[in-house]
Amino acid sequence: MDVYPVNQYDPLMPGIVIGGIAIFHVFLAQFAVGGGILLCYFQWLSMTGRSATARLFVHGYFKWLVLISFVAGAVTGVGIWFTAIQVSAPTIGGMIRNFHWIWATEYLFFLLEVFAGYMFYRYHRHLSDKACLRLLGMYAFAAWMSLFLINGIISWQLTPGGWIETHSIGAGFFNPTFWPSLFFRTIVALTLAGLVACVVVNTMSGLDRDQKQKLINYAAYLLLPMVLMPFLGAWFLAAMPEDSRSWVLGGSPAMNLFLNIAIGASLAIGGYALVGLYLQKLYINGATATLLLLLGFGATAGGEFVREGSRKPYSIRYYLYSNGIHPDQVAQMRKEGCLKDDPYPLVHGTEVAGEITTRGAKVFRRQCAACHTVWGLNSVAELTSTCDEDQMRMNIAKLQHTKPFMPPFAGNAEDLEALVRYLKWFNNRDDQQAEAEMKAEDLANIQKWLDQAGTEPMSTPPGSHESERQGKEVAEKGGAE
Numbered sequence: 300m301d302v303y304p305v306n307q308y309d310p311l312m313p314g315i316v317i318g319g320i321a322i323f324h325v326f327l328a329q330f331a332v333g334g335g336i337l338l339c340y341f342q343w344l345s346m347t348g349r350s351a352t353a354r355l356f357v358h359g360y361f362k363w364l365v366l367i368s369f370v371a372g373a374v375t376g377v378g379i380w381f382t383a384i385q386v387s388a389p390t391i392g393g394m395i396r397n398f399h400w401i402w403a404t405e406y407l408f409f410l411l412e413v414f415a416g417y418m419f420y421r422y423h424r425h426l427s428d429k430a431c432l433r434l435l436g437m438y439a440f441a442a443w444m445s446l447f448l449i450n451g452i453i454s455w456q457l458t459p460g461g462w463i464e465t466h467s468i469g470a471g472f473f474n475p476t477f478w479p480s481l482f483f484r485t486i487v488a489l490t491l492a493g494l495v496a497c498v499v500v501n502t503m504s505g506l507d508r509d510q511k512q513k514l515i516n517y518a519a520y521l522l523l524p525m526v527l528m529p530f531l532g533a534w535f536l537a538a539m540p541e542d543s544r545s546w547v548l549g550g551s552p553a554m555n556l557f558l559n560i561a562i563g564a565s566l567a568i569g570g571y572a573l574v575g576l577y578l579q580k581l582y583i584n585g586a587t588a589t590l591l592l593l594l595g596f597g598a599t600a601g602g603e604f605v606r607e608g609s610r611k612p613y614s615i616r617y618y619l620y621s622n623g624i625h626p627d628q629v630a631q632m633r634k635e636g637c638l639k640d641d642p643y644p645l646v647h648g649t650e651v652a653g654e655i656t657t658r659g660a661k662v663f664r665r666q667c668a669a670c671h672t673v674w675g676l677n678s679v680a681e682l683t684s685t686c687d688e689d690q691m692r693m694n695i696a697k698l699q700h701t702k703p704f705m706p707p708f709a710g711n712a713e714d715l716e717a718l719v720r721y722l723k724w725f726n727n728r729d730d731q732q733a734e735a736e737m738k739a740e741d742l743a744n745i746q747k748w749l750d751q752a753g754t755e756p757m758s759t760p761p762g763s764h765e766s767e768r769q770g771k772e773v774a775e776k777g778g779a780e
């Protein structure tokens with residue numbers, strides 16, 4: 300099995316680096332999808348004589364849409380590939396191996412989107428209303444189709460469904476969270492587009508307040524589908540694996556916090572839309588509109604963090620751990636060690652005390668660095684700073700029991716001892732202690748704990764052979780104690 304080194308960004312953890320870029324991308328891309336639909340609606344308002352100013356708005360809004368979705372959206376999209384490949388080449392590899400035709404189709408739709416968008420941008424002044432609507436329709440359709448296609452791949456990572464057994468692309472694509480996620484994202488897209496419209500209307504000179512208010516009230520209709528969000532959210536949660544759901548709903552304080560941010564921000568937007576825009580037909584000024592849009596960004600960020608975080612310990616559920624190790628490799632790596640196929644030296648300048656700490660740093664990079672830093676965010680040196688060596692040995696040997704969202708340790712006893720030495724050394728800088736010969740007694744203890752922990756993760760597919768066996772083992776152990 301090929302090994303690719305994890306790039307370490309200390310003090311930032313890789314998840315934050317990828318997530319930081321991905322959140323902007325998702326936000327922009329969803330805005331582009333909703334924007335296309337919104338423009339079709341306004342073009343129609345103008346063509347049917349319902350609104351005299353809608354045409355002006357379409358042209359003003361479109362410039363923003365093109366600039367933002369084509370430039371910033373494309374750059375951040377490439378940014379995701381660029382960072383994700385440095386953290387988990389096996390994840391990207393798994394996605395491409397399974398879904399290359401879907402990616403390729405998605406790129407075709409993106410091309411169509413760019414084509415339609417550019418044609419409209421360049422020629423709308425010379426085209427008939429009908430032709431404009433057709434171009435906008437093509438733009439909106441292409442943008443939504445790229446959401447449709449990407450959604451299948453992203454939701455497959457969390458809930459691969461029947462793909463796990465059959466490796467059928469159809470089963471993986473139309474997986475258990477595909478539909479709730481697609482509907483939810485479509486509504487988010489409409490909401491963001493409506494909020495951006497409120498900002499844009501405020502920047503349009505040459506309209507009086509009445510005209511602006513009318514446009515804002517039209518745009519507010521795009522926020523109406525938000526009433527479906529709680530149902531779709533519940534559907535999504537129900538389709539999630541049980542353990543992921545329990546972390547999101549309180550088991551993991553960080554994820555629960557992000558979920559609450561997402562819900563709170565969405566409620567604030569929905570509440571304002573309901574009371575302010577529909578019931579009282581209020582005017583939203585630029586500052587309020589911008590604030591609502593920022594809340595929309597907060598909701599998107601919270602939601603994406605929850606979705607990404609709840610996949611742990613997997614990057615592709617049941618198939619690949621976040622650290623790029625396959626579940627069925629663990630038993631062998633317990634025997635052979637985790638560095639057998641890892642030819643990469645440490646990054647120039649990595650601080651170590653000698654041979655053992657060098658090995659420890661490599662074990663860290665291979666098994667922990669995808670989720671932890673050494674000294675920054677979610678730092679392992681800090682998380683273990685109050686433990687003595689034996690506690691550390693046991694906690695790491697029983698990694699999946701220490702926290703169920705960590706994968707089982709995938710190395711031999713010497714690997715683990717080297718890792719403990721490295722982490723201890725990082726805190727106390729005692730070179731001699733770190734590089735002293737390993738004691739047979741310590742290694743025997745580690746081996747005992749590794750054997751007790753087993754090589755199965757805490758979360759296996761429901762009804763699978765392993766989970767039944769594991770359940771039985773736990774029951775037996777519980778009975779013996």
Ligand code: HEC
Pocket residue numbers: 611612613621622663666667668669670671677679682683694695698701702704705706708
């Ligand atoms: C799939 C991601 C992931 C991987 C891989 C991972 N961890 Fe963790 N680990 C976490 C998360 C998330 C926490 C929770 C942090 C918190 O509670 O603040 C955590 C917590 C810990 C803790 C604190 C446990 C406690 O009782 O509070 C230790 C120690 C730890 N990890 C060590 C490691 C080591 C060593 C490795 C590599 C062999 C590793 N982890 C691999 C995600 C991971």
